[in-house]
Amino acid sequence: MAHYQVLIVGGGSAGITIAAMLCNQDKAPQVAIIEPSAKHYYQPIWTLVGGGVFDKEVSARDTADYIPSGATWIQDYVESFDPDNNSLSLKGGEAVTYDYLVVAACIQIDWGKIPGLKESVGKPGTGVCSNYSYETVGSTWDAIRTFKGGRAIFTQPNTPIKCGGAPQKICYLADDHFRKAGVRDKTEVVFASAAGGIFSVKKYADSLNKVIARKGINTQYQHNLVAIRPDQKEADFERLDTGETVTMSYDMLHVTPPMSAPDFIKTSKLAAETGWVEVNKHTTQHTRYENVFACGDCSNLPTSKTGAAIRKQAPTLVANLTALIEGRPMEASYNGYTSCPLVTGYGSLILAEFDYDGQPMESFPFDQGQERYSMYALKAYGLPRLYWHGMLRGREF
Numbered sequence: 001m002a003h004y005q006v007l008i009v010g011g012g013s014a015g016i017t018i019a020a021m022l023c024n025q026d027k028a029p030q031v032a033i034i035e036p037s038a039k040h041y042y043q044p045i046w047t048l049v050g051g052g053v054f055d056k057e058v059s060a061r062d063t064a065d066y067i068p069s070g071a072t073w074i075q076d077y078v079e080s081f082d083p084d085n086n087s088l089s090l091k092g093g094e095a096v097t098y099d100y101l102v103v104a105a106c107i108q109i110d111w112g113k114i115p116g117l118k119e120s121v122g123k124p125g126t127g128v129c130s131n132y133s134y135e136t137v138g139s140t141w142d143a144i145r146t147f148k149g150g151r152a153i154f155t156q157p158n159t160p161i162k163c164g165g166a167p168q169k170i171c172y173l174a175d176d177h178f179r180k181a182g183v184r185d186k187t188e189v190v191f192a193s194a195a196g197g198i199f200s201v202k203k204y205a206d207s208l209n210k211v212i213a214r215k216g217i218n219t220q221y222q223h224n225l226v227a228i229r230p231d232q233k234e235a236d237f238e239r240l241d242t243g244e245t246v247t248m249s250y251d252m253l254h255v256t257p258p259m260s261a262p263d264f265i266k267t268s269k270l271a272a273e274t275g276w277v278e279v280n281k282h283t284t285q286h287t288r289y290e291n292v293f294a295c296g297d298c299s300n301l302p303t304s305k306t307g308a309a310i311r312k313q314a315p316t317l318v319a320n321l322t323a324l325i326e327g328r329p330m331e332a333s334y335n336g337y338t339s340c341p342l343v344t345g346y347g348s349l350i351l352a353e354f355d356y357d358g359q360p361m362e363s364f365p366f367d368q369g370q371e372r373y374s375m376y377a378l379k380a381y382g383l384p385r386l387y388w389h390g391m392l393r394g395r396e397f
Contacts, residue, residue: 001094001095001096001097002032002074002094002096002097003096003097003098003324004030004031004072004096004097004098004099005029005030005098005100005325006022006029006030006031006032006098006099006100006101006102006321007032007034007088007096007098007100007101007244007291008031008032008033008034008104009034009078009088009101009102009103009104009105009106010033010034010035010100010103010105010106010236010296010298011033011034011035011037011040011063011066011067011073011251012035012040012104012105012223012296013107013310013387013391013392014273014296014297014310014313015033015102015104015259015296015389016033016036016040016066016067016068016209016316016392017310017311017314017392017394018102018104018130018295018314018317018318019033019067019068019071019394020068020372020392020393020394021121021314021315021318021324021394022071022318022321022322022394023068023069023070023394024095024394025067027129028070029100029325030098031068031070031071031100032073032074033071033073033074033076033355034072034074034076034077034078034088034096034373035063035073035075035092035125036075036076036077037063038062038063038064038075039060039061039062039063039134040060040061040062040063040066041059041060041061041134041217041394042059042060042061042384042387042388043057043059043163043307044163044306044307044341044379044384044387045058045059045132045145045325045380046059046132046134046137046166047131047166047169048132048171048173048343048379048380049131049137049138049140049342050076050131050137050140050141050144050173050254051140051141051169051170051173051174051177051343052141052144052145052177053346053380054168054175054380055296056134056137056138056261057230058278058384059134060134063170068393068394070353074090074096074270076090076091076092076094077090077092077264077360078090078105078264079091079264080264080267080268081264081265081269081270082267083101083268083269083289083292084269085097085268086098086099086101086291088101095279095397097122098291099291099325100291100292100293100321100324100325101289101291101292101293102293102294102317102321103265103270103277103292103293103294103298103299103310104294104295104298105162105265105296105297105298106262106297106298107161107162107259107260107261107262107264107297107298107305108260108261108263109133109257109259110258110259110260110275111257111259112161113257113258114225114227114228114257114258115226115228116226116227116229116230117228117255117257119230119288120121120228120230121136121139121255122135122136122138123139123230126233127143127230127233127250127251127252127253127307128228128230128255129142129143129252129253129254129255130254130255130256130257131150131166131170131254131256132255132256132257140170140334142327143172143252143254144173144177144178144252145177145181147174147178147181147183147187147251147252148183149183149186149187149250150186150187150188150250150252151187151188151190151248151250151251151252151255152174152178152187152188152189152190152250152251152252152253152254153192153235153250153251153252153253153329154167154168154170154171154174154189154190154191154192154250154254154256155167155192155218155223155235155253155254155255155323156168156191156192156193156194156195156256156257157194157223157224157225157256157257157258157259158195158240158258159258159259159260160226160259160260160305161256161258161305162259162297162305162306163304163305163306163340164200164305164306164340165199165341165342165352166256166341167191167193167254167256167341168191168198168208168342169342169344170254170341170342171189171191171217171254172211172215172345173343173345173346174189174252174254175189175215175217175345176345176346177346185278188214188215188218189215189216189218190217190218190219190220190248191212191217191218191219191220192220192223192225192237192248193220193222193223194221194222194223194224194225194240195221195222196214196221196222196305197221198219198290199342199352200358201352201354201358201360201371202358203360204340204342204343204350204352204354204360204369206369207350207369207370207371208342208344208350210212211344211350211371216338220237222239222240222241223237223239223240224237224238224240224378225236225237225255226238227247228255229252230338232249233249233250233251233253234247234248234249234250235247235248235249235250235377243384252368257278260275261274261275261276261298262274262276262298265277265298269287269288269289270289270292270294272300274300275299276298276299276300277292277294278300279293279294279300279301280310281301281334281336282316282333282334282335282357283298283315283316283320283330283332283333283334283345284301284317284320284334285312285320285324285330289364290324291324293317293320293321295310295313295314295316295334296309296310296313301313301334301336302356303336303337303356304340306338306339306340307337307387307391308337308338308340309337309338309339311391311393312337312338313334313336315332315396316332316334319331319332320332322338323351335352335355335361336356336357337354337355337361338353338354338355339351339352339353340352340353340373341378341379341383343376344371344372344380345382346374347376348371348372348373348376349355349367349371349373349375349376349378349379350368350369350370350371350372350375351363351364351372351375351378351379352368352369353368
């Protein structure tokens with residue numbers, strides 16, 4: 001049975017960053033990463049892939065190139081946890097034990113929870129597309145560039161999702177392209193969201209509502225997609241405020257699917273009632289198992305599930321884990337910082353940054369609630385480089 005001092009579950013943004021930061025220390029602990037995928041994806045760029053700015057291949061790299069020197073890569077899936085015995089089981093049948101556990105797994109995309117979605121998304125002729133997987137993101141640009149008019153619907157579910165602003169970003173890009181292609185005047189663009197408004201932070205919501213008004217987008221809030229009939233090109237929405245079912249026809253349907261914690265976490269002793277790993281929101285330490293930490297998409301940290309949040313969560317986790325290993329007090333504290341680069345069109349972006357209390361925490365000496373090309377360029381060209389060459393290498397910036 002293999003044993004590691006620090007065992008990290010997940011080799012995505014959070015897992016690789018944490019592993020790199022640990023391995024960069026002068027007194028680096030023994031680290032292993034459990035990650036089944038041979039490819040690592042920079043998913044924030046998928047909005048611009050869906051909008052036709054980049055090919056999807058720019059988002060993919062080999063996982064092996066980002067496993068930090070000194071860490072062991074276990075290329076397998078986790079089957080179950082046994083935190084009472086500091087152990088977990090792999091799908092390959094092996095058990096692995098640890099002194100300290102970091103759970104940094106992904107979010108689970110529940111394609112099958114909407115009848116008609118799994119069999120239609122990304123398939124020619126259905127009009128159904130989604131930016132939320134490497135396999136389907138190309139279908140979004142195909143749908144946008146070939147759109148001849150009609151009703152284009154963009155959805156947002158009633159579950160937590162990775163990058164809460166992404167469903168509206170592709171809506172704005174599609175509107176922009178429809179105008180350039182000369183079909184916007186015969187198109188109804190609908191943003192059908194289960195949320196009660198466009199954004200949770202008032203400063204940025206006020207700016208986004210101006211974008212929506214300028215673009216003439218039909219917003220339908222409290223509308224949660226529950227079924228698709230691709231043969232009829234009809235979508236059913238549950239009105240969360242009234243309980244009634246509303247049916248809309250569509251010519252194009254971009255779906256943000258419902259998401260949840262991975263099943264192997266939901267069924268474990270590490271999970272809160274919500275299914276996410278239960279941690280202290282400031283220290284990232286588990287509330288019941290002191291040698292367990294978690295951050296990123298699979299945790300119940302009450303903030304947006306974004307790579308920008310992980311950029312601040314990971315240093316906090318590493319500092320507190322290192323303090324625990326060395327017998328020192330855990331003094332690092334995460335304040336809920338997250339960021340959402342809200343693309344509002346080709347060449348324009350509102351950079352939302354805020355904390356647990358929804359208070360703006362802006363990085364630049366100007367009003368980030370305004371649309372700017374500079375912030376669009378940061379997202380398209382600057383942040384990917386910082387991700388691959390900085391964050392995943394364990395460098396803080």
